Amino acid sequence: MALLVSSWSNGVQSVPKDYVMPPEKRPGDFVSVCNEIPVIDLQENANIDRWDIIQQIHKACQEFGVFQVINHGVSEKMMEDMRVLYHEFFNMPIDDKLGLFSETSNVASGCSLFTSGLDYHKEDVHYWRDTLRHPCHPLEECTPSWPEKPARYREEVGKYAVEVRKMGFKILDMIAEGLGLNKGYFNGVSEEQAMAINHYPPCPDPSVAMGFGDHTDPNLITFLQQDQYGLQMHKDGKWLGVDPIPNAFVVTICYQLEIISNGKLKSAEHRGVTNSTEPRTSIVTFFGPNHTLPIVVEPAKELVSSTNPQVFKAYQYNNFITNYLAYLNKPLPRSETPLDPYRL
Numbered sequence: 001m002a003l004l005v006s007s008w009s010n011g012v013q014s015v016p017k018d019y020v021m022p023p024e025k026r027p028g029d030f031v032s033v034c035n036e037i038p039v040i041d042l043q044e045n046a047n048i049d050r051w052d053i054i055q056q057i058h059k060a061c062q063e064f065g066v067f068q069v070i071n072h073g074v075s076e077k078m079m080e081d082m083r084v085l086y087h088e089f090f091n092m093p094i095d096d097k098l099g100l101f102s103e104t105s106n107v108a109s110g111c112s113l114f115t116s117g118l119d120y121h122k123e124d125v126h127y128w129r130d131t132l133r134h135p136c137h138p139l140e141e142c143t144p145s146w147p148e149k150p151a152r153y154r155e156e157v158g159k160y161a162v163e164v165r166k167m168g169f170k171i172l173d174m175i176a177e178g179l180g181l182n183k184g185y186f187n188g189v190s191e192e193q194a195m196a197i198n199h200y201p202p203c204p205d206p207s208v209a210m211g212f213g214d215h216t217d218p219n220l221i222t223f224l225q226q227d228q229y230g231l232q233m234h235k236d237g238k239w240l241g242v243d244p245i246p247n248a249f250v251v252t253i254c255y256q257l258e259i260i261s262n263g264k265l266k267s268a269e270h271r272g273v274t275n276s277t278e279p280r281t282s283i284v285t286f287f288g289p290n291h292t293l294p295i296v297v298e299p300a301k302e303l304v305s306s307t308n309p310q311v312f313k314a315y316q317y318n319n320f321i322t323n324y325l326a327y328l329n330k331p332l333p334r335s336e337t338p339l340d341p342y343r344l
């Protein structure tokens with residue numbers, strides 16, 4: 001537990017040496033907010049109909065692999081309640097969190113509170129973050145593993161998970177239609193829903209530490225709400241800062257969507273940096289195929305033709321996840337990406 005950054009970092013004057021990243025993994029010069037990352041209003045009006053919104057989403061998925069949504073249907077009150085709840089959670093006395101703590105991230109199973117990356121003791125340098133992670137669907141099976149404190153946790157997070165699922169499926173339908181696929185096309189590969197709540201305490205020197213290193217999420221699609229600046233996206237060799245718009249969700253295209261779209265949509269590489277003044281919390285929801293079932297993922301047949309040859313082969317999702325986790329443990333610099341073994 002003493003390992004949690006939030007348990008020891010308050011008031012520290014310098015970054016401990018096992019949190020000082022080697023130069024190639026540091027955040028580099030300050031990256032300001034990029035106003036080009038699309039912000040899409042999901043509310044139809046007299047001038048904008050559903051098809052216009054689908055086109056905006058499609059363009060953003062092709063050009064950036066990321067966009068923000070507003071008027072998305074999840075109530076502002078609920079998003080604010082989540083911010084307040086997780087502020088309270090990360091500020092609870094250590095004893096209240098002890099039962100949840102795990103020294104490894106335990107990604108595949110139940111609820112865990114961990115720090116840094118996948119396996120703290122195997123790392124040379126650590127990330128400046130603590131994370132609570134748990135599955136969210138089916139709700140009745142998941143909630144018994146969730147935190148018991150704050151007392152309203154299970155009720156509030158349960159409602160939020162349901163609302164985010166509705167929004168997620170609505171946006172996935174629009175992505176499907178933008179690709180020329182039927183509504184509901186992604187239903188079979190978005191069954192699994194999990195949340196990760198990343199907490200980054202203020203860091204005395206954000207230029208040498210890293211909150212969350214570069215990565216692309218392995219699942220289908222990710223929705224993130226954030227209370228402070230810190231998320232950056234990689235595009236055309238540059239890092240772009242994502243504006244922390246209150247009550248917006250950042251939508252990120254992940255590896256499975258790039259593969260199913262036969263490379264038409266781009267997955268987005270991203271990272272989280274720290275700041276020296278304010279704690280930052282990102283509340284992240286992931287949707288993807290059920291990793292406990294032998295689900296086959298492959299490019300949509302409708303998107304493959306003689307002029308658009310298939311660029312990825314079919315594989316089992318659980319095999320992809322095993323390879324992805326092994327990839328994350330490989331030392332830098334890595335010569336290939338987790339997508340490469342699946343290219344034709």
Ligand SMILES: O=C(O)CCC(=O)C(=O)O
Pocket residue numbers: 196198212217224226230231232270271272282284
């Ligand atoms: O905290 C952030 O902004 C990034 C979080 C993230 O990329 C993740 O949880 O996969």
Ligand SMILES: [Fe+2]
Pocket residue numbers: 215216217270
């Ligand atoms: Fe991520």
